[in-house]
Amino acid sequence: xxxxxxxxxxxxxxxxxxxxxxxxxxxxxxxxxxxxxxxxxxxxxxxxxxxxxxxxxxxxxxxxxxxxxxxxxxxxxxxxxxxxxxxxxxxxxxxxxxxxxxxxxxxxxxxxxxxxxxxxxxxxxxxxxxxxxxxxxxxxxxxxxxxxxxxxxxxxxxxxxxxxxxxxxxxxxxxxxxxxxxxxxxxxxxxxxxxxxxxxxxxxxxxxxxxxxxxxxxxxxxxxxxxxxxxxxxxxxxxxxxxxxxxxxxxxxxxxxxxxxxxxxxxxxxxxxxxxxxxxxxxxxxxxxxxxxxxxxxxxxxxxxxxxxxxxxxxxxxxxxxxxxxxxxxxxxxxxxxxxxxxxxxxxxxxxxxxxxxxxxxxxxxxxxxxxxxxxxxxxxxxxxxxxxxxxxxxxxxxxxxxxxxxxxxxxxxxxxxxxxxxxxxxxxxxxxxxxxxxxxxxxxxxxxxxxxxxxxxxxxxxxxxxxxxxxxxx
RNA sequence: UCCUCCUUAGCUCAGUUGGUUAGAGCACAUGACUGUUAAUCAUGGGGUCUCAGGUUCAAGUCCUGAAGGGGGAGCCA
Numbered sequence: 001x002x003x004x005x006x007x008x009x010x011x012x013x014x015x016x017x018x019x020x021x022x023x024x025x026x027x028x029x030x031x032x033x034x035x036x037x038x039x040x041x042x043x044x045x046x047x048x049x050x051x052x053x054x055x056x057x058x059x060x061x062x063x064x065x066x067x068x069x070x071x072x073x074x075x076x077x078x079x080x081x082x083x084x085x086x087x088x089x090x091x092x093x094x095x096x097x098x099x100x101x102x103x104x105x106x107x108x109x110x111x112x113x114x115x116x117x118x119x120x121x122x123x124x125x126x127x128x129x130x131x132x133x134x135x136x137x138x139x140x141x142x143x144x145x146x147x148x149x150x151x152x153x154x155x156x157x158x159x160x161x162x163x164x165x166x167x168x169x170x171x172x173x174x175x176x177x178x179x180x181x182x183x184x185x186x187x188x189x190x191x192x193x194x195x196x197x198x199x200x201x202x203x204x205x206x207x208x209x210x211x212x213x214x215x216x217x218x219x220x221x222x223x224x225x226x227x228x229x230x231x232x233x234x235x236x237x238x239x240x241x242x243x244x245x246x247x248x249x250x251x252x253x254x255x256x257x258x259x260x261x262x263x264x265x266x267x268x269x270x271x272x273x274x275x276x277x278x279x280x281x282x283x284x285x286x287x288x289x290x291x292x293x294x295x296x297x298x299x300x301x302x303x304x305x306x307x308x309x310x311x312x313x314x315x316x317x318x319x320x321x322x323x324x325x326x327x328x329x330x331x332x333x334x335x336x337x338x339x340x341x342x343x344x345x346x347x348x349x350x351x352x353x354x355x356x357x358x359x360x361x362x363x364x365x366x367x368x369x370x371x372x373x374x375x376x377x378x379x380x381x382x383x384x385x386x387x388x389x390x391x392x393x394x395x396x397x398x399x400x401x402x403x404x405x406x407x408x409x410x411x412x413x414x415x416x417x418x419x420x421x422x423x424x425x426x427x428x429x430x431x432x433x434x435x436x437x438x439x440x441x442x443x444x445x446x447x448x449x450x451x452x453x454x455x456x457x458x459x460x461x462x463x464x465x466x467x468x469x470x471x472x473x474x475x
Numbered sequence: 476u477c478c479u480c481c482u483u484a485g486c487u488c489a490g491u492u493g494g495u496u497a498g499a500g501c502a503c504a505u506g507a508c509u510g511u512u513a514a515u516c517a518u519g520g521g522g523u524c525u526c527a528g529g530u531u532c533a534a535g536u537c538c539u540g541a542a543g544g545g546g547g548a549g550c551c552a
Contacts (some may be wrong), residue, residue, distance in 0.1 A: 028515090
């Protein structure tokens with residue numbers, strides 16, 4: 001019966017028999033094995049007896065997997081509370097140290113580790129990142145479940161391309177070299193698997209709205225796909241998104257939900273992954289030391305998370321945001337590259353100024369001009385703005401995008417016509433407005449951006465196990 | 476997609492004005508070592524200087540192009 005290393009390190013007593021299995025992180029002095037099984041950041045020290053079979057000892061190398069039977073005892077040395085006095089060591093899998101790229105004393109770069117993503121889980125950094133990622137995913141389900149939300153599985157293959165959230169990946173079984181064609185020469189998708197053109201989903205929102213019109217509160221949490229040629233540290237072609245949708249909620253309820261949600265899951269991670277987050281805090285601090293003074297962030301990672309937990313998000317309207325920017329020293333000194341005036345979409349530099357310089361905390365911006373937002377967002381009484389909301393986070397930018405949805409059929413149809421959204425393809429969506437429509441609101445949160453924020457990592461490719469980006473789909 | 480920077484040993488990096496046989500730390504191998512903590516000590520092996528052209532008596536170093544990567548921007552989550 002195997003015991004997890006985390007369990008042994010958490011127990012207060014000693015002098016009991018255990019079996020542990022894991023991977024060797026280091027082997028010192030022909031005597032001390034640092035063993036890790038991924039259950040926690042810390043290794044356990046295994047002490048081997050004099051006279052252990054030399055054939056076995058020679059195979060205890062960095063990266064090798066072993067099984068150890070022995071006794072947990074109070075450590076005879078400094079540096080750890082307990083250790084395992086080994087009675088029997090079995091080599092499960094040898095590791096050719098000459099070829100194994102991970103060594104404790106090497107400092108491989110994150111970029112290099114990305115090329116060996118199948119092995120990077122065995123490093124402290126990625127062990128911590130993906131344990132935190134797991135905890136966040138669990139906390140998300142727990143948050144919604146505790147509040148009576150139904151987890152709705154929206155389709156991954158979709159015929160809907162009406163939302164316009166981005167370029168889509170086509171799904172087809174038609175032959176590439178000689179697809180069936182119509183008389184006008186266009187490809188005849190009626191002969192395709194689904195008898196129509198289909199794509200990978202860019203968002204589950206429209207389908208989530210259908211569920212909210214019956215269950216009152218639903219959420220989706222699944223993969224989404226965007227075929228944009230985006231090469232940045234904040235974009236992936238395949239990423240996971242959380243999209244709650246709540247009937248009877250207005251934009252203020254929506255903000256309250258989003259804020260409570262973010263605070264809850266961060267708090268859950270801080271509570272359950274403290275060791276990992278403290279390691280990541282130190283890692284980030286070490287990385288920051290490489291930067292010039294003026295580029296360093298004012299807060300450490302743990303400090304930042306505590307700050308978010310203890311401070312309300314700032315809430316402003318788009319119009320107020322524009323005023324702040326127009327009156328900012330940065331604007332007066334012509335520091336902004338892009339023009340600032342009412343009606344523009346806020347650029348990265350504007351969002352960064354508001355979040356990182358002006359408010360120095362997460363900011364919720366609402367009531368955007370209708371022309372820069374999607375057709376389904378609810379028109380405000382001024383007829384110029386819509387009840388949209390974006391949550392902007394320091395270092396990440398937009399982490400949440402949401403809105404109160406337009407529940408009035410005539411207004412929705414009018415907006416769809418203005419924005420050239422094909423109403424006939426979305427008749428199922430419009431049915432919700434025909435049959436017992438209610439005010440409702442929801443938002444989308446990019447899971448990897450949340451993981452970035454919580455782990456203090458800076459590249460989104462380092463917080464998803466196997467990143468898919470333009471030109472890259474390894475593993 | 477655009478701008479910009481980078482590519483030298485398994486990894487992280489030096490490499491001066493274009494000039495002899497391209498270096499260091501770590502890793503790895505061999506040996507020593509039973510209380511180590513990124514263990515330590517000794518010895519040793521390890522290079523198509525990303526690739527393809529070009530300039531030159533001479534190119535890791537200069538020029539052109541390609542590929543890969545980083546940072547920033549756009550699109551967004």
